[in-house]
Amino acid sequence: MSGPDSKTPGRRLGRILLFCSIAAFMSFGPCYRQAFNGQGELPFGLEVDRRLFRQWVMFSGYGTDICDVRYYLLDAEGNEEPVDRFEVLGHESFARAPRSVRRLKKPSNVIEMGKRLCRVIRRERGPVDLRVVSRCGSRRGWIPKHDGGENLCHLSQIRPRRQGEP
Amino acid sequence: MTRAAIRRAWDFLVHQEGSSRPAALIRIGLVVLVWTRYASDFLLYKNLEPYYLLHGFSLFVASTLLFFGAFTRLAAIWTAATLVSFYYYLGYAKGIEPYTHHHTYVLAVTAVLLACSPCGKSYSWDRWRALKKAQRIGEPPPAESGPQWALRLMVLQVSLIYFWSGFDKCNPAFLSGERMEHYAMYLYIGSDYPKSAWFHPAMVGLAWSTVFLEFALAFGLWWKRTHKVLIPFGMMFHAILYVLLPVGTYSLNMWLLYLAVLDPDEVHRFIDEISTTRTVA
Numbered sequence: 001m002s003g004p005d006s007k008t009p010g011r012r013l014g015r016i017l018l019f020c021s022i023a024a025f026m027s028f029g030p031c032y033r034q035a036f037n038g039q040g041e042l043p044f045g046l047e048v049d050r051r052l053f054r055q056w057v058m059f060s061g062y063g064t065d066i067c068d069v070r071y072y073l074l075d076a077e078g079n080e081e082p083v084d085r086f087e088v089l090g091h092e093s094f095a096r097a098p099r100s101v102r103r104l105k106k107p108s109n110v111i112e113m114g115k116r117l118c119r120v121i122r123r124e125r126g127p128v129d130l131r132v133v134s135r136c137g138s139r140r141g142w143i144p145k146h147d148g149g150e151n152l153c154h155l156s157q158i159r160p161r162r163q164g165e166p
Numbered sequence: 167m168t169r170a171a172i173r174r175a176w177d178f179l180v181h182q183e184g185s186s187r188p189a190a191l192i193r194i195g196l197v198v199l200v201w202t203r204y205a206s207d208f209l210l211y212k213n214l215e216p217y218y219l220l221h222g223f224s225l226f227v228a229s230t231l232l233f234f235g236a237f238t239r240l241a242a243i244w245t246a247a248t249l250v251s252f253y254y255y256l257g258y259a260k261g262i263e264p265y266t267h268h269h270t271y272v273l274a275v276t277a278v279l280l281a282c283s284p285c286g287k288s289y290s291w292d293r294w295r296a297l298k299k300a301q302r303i304g305e306p307p308p309a310e311s312g313p314q315w316a317l318r319l320m321v322l323q324v325s326l327i328y329f330w331s332g333f334d335k336c337n338p339a340f341l342s343g344e345r346m347e348h349y350a351m352y353l354y355i356g357s358d359y360p361k362s363a364w365f366h367p368a369m370v371g372l373a374w375s376t377v378f379l380e381f382a383l384a385f386g387l388w389w390k391r392t393h394k395v396l397i398p399f400g401m402m403f404h405a406i407l408y409v410l411l412p413v414g415t416y417s418l419n420m421w422l423l424y425l426a427v428l429d430p431d432e433v434h435r436f437i438d439e440i441s442t443t444r445t446v447a
Contacts, residue, residue, distance in 0.1 A: 027322070035333075051266075063345070066348055
């Protein structure tokens with residue numbers, strides 16, 4: 001069944017043109033955008049919307065909305081006591097905790113969680129020194145955000161208003 | 167000698183003919199994927215604006231014809247035009263962002279290439295009509311074969327996806343395993359870095375093996391000798407991606423495109439071998 005085809009020269013030429021055009025378009029797109037960071041300016045003064053050409057950068061920014069956090073209490077002698085936020089907030093297990101507790105997406109979420117933990121711990125144990133070390137995701141990898149230099153219980157405990165809240 | 171090799175490669179890419187069965191299987195599979203991705207978006211009650219109705223009408227009529235292989239060439243061109251319009255017009259011009267994702271582009275490009283393939287010459291209403299006509303005029307049944315250049319372009323598209331996707335990952339953030347850690351923590355683990363000492367090495371290993379596999383697939387799929395190893399690994403890779411990440415129809419679309427990687431006549435013979443003739447009373 002395999003073998004060279006026996007079409008007329010005209011059809012063969014048409015096929016060659018179509019093959020080369022499609023192959024060139026498919027190959028040019030990612031090369032232009034990824035290797036040359038093309039912004040849409042082509043030779044001979046041509047300008048196109050660069051989105052015409054597909055780049056293959058799947059999930060390149062996906063998953064960066066995540067912070068790696070470690071909360072701990074600091075005593076007068078400088079000893080650290082790890083804080084399990086699930087336990088403090090009364091969640092039976094990691095799996096049963098709401099996503100907003102499990103997954104802190106931004107540095108502001110890290111601080112808000114710290115303030116929340118502080119309110120709960122203070123009710124039980126009085127004044128405490130709660131600290132956090134964190135780093136958050138980015139396309140360039142982990143970016144350090146909090147180095148544990150600040151007592152979160154000294155921050156204003158007023159919850160910022162959400163949009164639409166009176 | 168070099169000239170002869172180039173000539174052989176050129177003929178293989180552009181002029182070779184072979185069984186139309188792989189293209190027909192891709193045709194049927196593609197319609198299933200297209201419906202999986204788009205059909206529910208175009209139910210009549212969802213949007214009654216004329217451009218939306220037109221796209222919905224096109225989607226359902228063209229892809230149904232394509233599924234059954236009725237007026238296949240026309241149906242394939244119509245389906246391809248519809249999917250390209252979904253990507254560029256609805257996606258970018260009308261701002262439906264999910265339609266600009268990579269998996270929608272792969273669906274569109276598969277449809278465009280399918281329109282250039284002999285996908286209606288097997289498993290189709292067109293094939294049935296051709297057989298009836300041959301019977302009527304006493305000729306032998308028409309061969310299930312046609313030009314394979316569009317399938318070679320499918321392989322090129324698959325290679326390009328792997329190559330540029332691998333290229334994109336060749337950066338310190340990915341190769342250090344940190345981007346893998348982001349995926350794992352964002353989707354599964356949450357904001358507490360795992361205590362296991364194996365977590366970081368595992369993420370580094372996963373990152374490097376992903377890049378290695380992508381480059382291996384980008385080049386290796388062109389060589390028959392490497393198919394036995396690479397195709398199972400490639401299929402496993404996409405299966406894992408499907409389960410772990412929200413990739414939509416992408417994984418199965420790539421599985422379908424692997425049919426274009428195989429020798430069409432071997433696929434044909436394989437189907438013959440696994441089919442038995444049964445007489446129904």
